[in-house]
Amino acid sequence: MGEKGKIRITSYQGKVFYRLIDAFVILVTMYVAIKYHNHVVNMSYVSMGLLGVLFYSFIAESLDIYSGWHTTKIRDLSLHTACCWGFSVCCLALVGYFTKTGHDFSRLILGFWFIGSLFFLLFWRSIAFTFVYYLHKKGIHTTDAVIIGMTPQGLRLSESLTNNPKFGIKMAGFYDDRKVDRLNSQISVLGKVNDALKLAKNGKVKSVYIALPMQAQNRISTILDAFSDSTVNTYIVPDFFTFNLLHSRWYTIGDVNAFSISDTPFNGNKLATWLKRFEDLVLSTLILILISPVLIAVAIGVKLSSPGPIIFKQMRYGLDGKKIKVWKFRSMSVTDNGSKVVQATKNDPRVTPFGSFIRKTSLDELPQFINVLQGGMSIVGPRPHAVAHNEEYRTIVNRYMLRHKVKPGITGWAQINGWRGETDTLDKMEKRVQFDLDYIHHWSLWFDIKIVFLTIFKGFVGKNAY
Secondary structure, eight states: OOOOOOOOOOOOSOOHHHHHHHHHHHHHHHHHHHHHTTOOOOHHHHHHHHHHHHHHHHHHHHHTTTTTGGGSOHHHHHHHHHHHHHHHHHHHHHHHHHHTOGGGSOHHHHHHHHHHHHHHHHHHHHHHHHHHHHHHHTTTTOEEEEEEOOSHHHHHHHHHHHHOGGGOEEEEEEEOSSOGGGOOOSSOEEEOHHHHHHHHHTTSOSEEEEOOOTTOHHHHHHHHHHHTTSOSEEEEOOOGGGSOOSSOOEEEETTEEEEOSSOOTTTTOHHHHHHHHHHHHHHHHHHHHHHHHHHHHHHHHHHHHSSSOSEEEEEEEOGGGOEEEEEEEOOBSSOOOSSOOOOOOTTOTTBOHHHHHHHHTTGGGTTHHHHHHHTSOEEESOOOOBHHHHHHHTTTSTTGGGGGGSOOEEEOHHHHTTOOSOOOSHHHHHHHHHHHHHHHHTOOHHHHHHHHHHHHHHTSOOTTOO
């Protein structure tokens, strides 16, 4: 944690070649499946194959799995590819059901085609990744690049290029017009900006990265004008890392480019949004079915232990700071839901004996799986606080409200790291917010699965659970 940002090198050029290979793999696998089972290639199978390619291409484009192909982790690319093909198969199944044409096809052939296509789509990507990585590591098919400006962001970029040979960009060196005694780095500078310009004009380098501070606008403009007299690819590496970035990306609004400083990991990422919601729906449904006897038992215990409602609904902040009603089993003889909410403390007299038990074991939180099904909460995310606590801490804890960039969760990164229960000191709340923002910054489906797994062992009970 404490990481302010990363240099990400991404290619946004269209990958027509990859799209053609995907289509080829799907169609050839269909042909092999038919021939292997001694069937005739008729128009029904041809139509099914072409429709599969159409669905897959449309879903792949809508989820944008081809952008930044070389800079994506093979694990993430494989997951995205599997989701695209899985959605395509579901679409084909729906077409077959509504057109009543399912009896025209062999289930064995379709099963072979579905599984085989997925295997070969993943297989060729793995081979391509390995081959390209090998070439770049050997210095084959790489491009030379120079960095203008021995600055913190320039050093970050140099480190990223050095540690990631898969990008195929070879770092040639730094160039800076400042005197050596003004450069706080042990890395030597190869020359002045004019020296880099000569290399560019002579075709010695292919890319130039300008890593100067944003306030040096006039200097940057002069350098851009100078390098426009060459054919090199010129990039600006802005020092946005002076800000504490949460989730950042470029946007194009008409003819204007904008850079987000604090954003959600799901904004503009359809696949991430679908995966997160799919994860919530599947897990919450399965868990509610499994824990239904426990829910009934706890409900009876709450009703018999003290007078009052079984379910306590409290207003809290959800996604984007919108108020939602969070459900809990009532654990107190009185309930707070107003402008002033007193946190539960150790040996709190308001907590009933049975309420103390369900709080220590987190059984009081189980109704929140219904909130997840409703869409107001997620399985994993920052824990929702009472509205009164939000209004109190948003003024004294830096970046507190940014934790609402995602849906609140039943469990979270802060909770499994011990920051749960009462936040009786400012330091405790700051640590919780720190872990919440770290979760948002590093969100992935695998991170969610890790948190759910760890919750089983360290998230339900603890000394702070009261």
